[in-house]
Amino acid sequence: MMQSSAAGAAVRPLPVERSPLEYNAAVSRIVGAEVWVKREDLQDGVGSGVKRRAIAAILDGHAAPDRDPIVIDGVPQSNCLMSMAHYCRIAGAPLYVILRGRGPRQPVGNYARLLASGAHVIELPDARHFEAIRDALVADLIRSGRRPLVVPAGAVSATAGPMGLGVELAAQEAELATRFDVVVLPVGTGGTIIGLALSRRFHRSRWRLVGIRIDDYSADTYRDNFRRAATSLGFAPSKAETPLSGDPDEAFALYDGALGGGYGVTIAADFEHSERLFGTTGLYFGPTYMLKALRGLTDMVAAGRIASSSRVLLVHTGGANERSLHRRSIR
Numbered sequence: 001m002m003q004s005s006a007a008g009a010a011v012r013p014l015p016v017e018r019s020p021l022e023y024n025a026a027v028s029r030i031v032g033a034e035v036w037v038k039r040e041d042l043q044d045g046v047g048s049g050v051k052r053r054a055i056a057a058i059l060d061g062h063a064a065p066d067r068d069p070i071v072i073d074g075v076p077q078s079n080c081l082m083s084m085a086h087y088c089r090i091a092g093a094p095l096y097v098i099l100r101g102r103g104p105r106q107p108v109g110n111y112a113r114l115l116a117s118g119a120h121v122i123e124l125p126d127a128r129h130f131e132a133i134r135d136a137l138v139a140d141l142i143r144s145g146r147r148p149l150v151v152p153a154g155a156v157s158a159t160a161g162p163m164g165l166g167v168e169l170a171a172q173e174a175e176l177a178t179r180f181d182v183v184v185l186p187v188g189t190g191g192t193i194i195g196l197a198l199s200r201r202f203h204r205s206r207w208r209l210v211g212i213r214i215d216d217y218s219a220d221t222y223r224d225n226f227r228r229a230a231t232s233l234g235f236a237p238s239k240a241e242t243p244l245s246g247d248p249d250e251a252f253a254l255y256d257g258a259l260g261g262g263y264g265v266t267i268a269a270d271f272e273h274s275e276r277l278f279g280t281t282g283l284y285f286g287p288t289y290m291l292k293a294l295r296g297l298t299d300m301v302a303a304g305r306i307a308s309s310s311r312v313l314l315v316h317t318g319g320a321n322e323r324s325l326h327r328r329s330i331r
């Protein structure tokens with residue numbers, strides 16, 4: 001349940017900690033450029049990573065989390081869903097999850113944690129019916145006297161969360177008296193990169209923003225999400241129309257050469273690779289998110305799309321909990 005202060009006012013259930021920003025010599029050697037790592041993987045012990053910021057923003061803005069439910073959708077192994085379920089349970093907020101696709105018969109990983117969280121899980125094998133099912137659920141909840149808060153996949157609507165990351169980066173750049181040429185991160189729904197792109201407009205950072213795609217949403221999804229977030233902040237829609245050209249003055253560029261078979265498609269060799277990297281770098285690059293980001297970044301440097309003379313900031317967005325899947329399989 002939410003805690004209360006002495007005066008009885010609700011206390012924020014989920015304070016976000018500032019994460020360290022470190023130079024990593026081993027990652028630099030692998031990538032072939034100077035790489036610093038923003039340690040969002042240290043946000044918590046459950047593997048939420050950067051999504052903790054978006055979830056904190058949602059719970060913070062939710063007037064009555066102990067009474068009104070949150071409705072969210074996502075795929076069974078989504079890290080964001082797992083994390084949302086974790087923090088909703090702590091906040092006492094009822095959570096309804098519409099699953100796009102069926103969960104594995106033997107629940108493992110994030111899906112097992114989602115089921116164990118007490119969230120109401122509705123499986124939706126055919127994604128074409130998503131909107132009808134969601135609207136029916138919301139109508140039912142309203143009929144029963146509750147006021148559901150609908151959160152899109154990846155909590156992409158919570159722009160304040162990743163914007164906070166951008167503000168933190170700007171402060172750390174100033175403290176370290178350094179300037180990054182490129183900021184690189186994995187991109188799923190685009191929520192994180194959009195927040196970073198928008199916050200950059202305020203602090204005039206000169207870095208280019210590059211997203212390594214780990215999910216196969218259409219380019220329209222990113223444009224729509226970007227436009228919605230920009231409009232909600234009062235940016236002129238014309239400025240938000242073309243975020244994907246790769247021009248440094250534009251919002252961000254996306255690289256899809258490391259996507260592989262799509263979201264969450266991994267093979268045993270990926271887990272082995274993650275383990276080896278953990279040994280050499282001290283960081284866990286989980287197959288679903290960070291391993292692809294590292295591969296994409298390395299490819300881009302090798303191909304000259306990011307100059308090897310660049311000072312790169314790699315956002316380690318989290319997902320360290322994937323390691324337990326590997327451990328399970330070798331036990």
Ligand SMILES: Cc1ncc(COP(=O)(O)O)c(C=O)c1O
Pocket residue numbers: 048049050051078079080154186187188189190191192193289290317318319
């Ligand atoms: C660890 C991790 N990295 C990257 C992403 C992708 O972030 P976004 O959906 O904001 O693009 C997610 C999404 O849940 C995540 O959990």
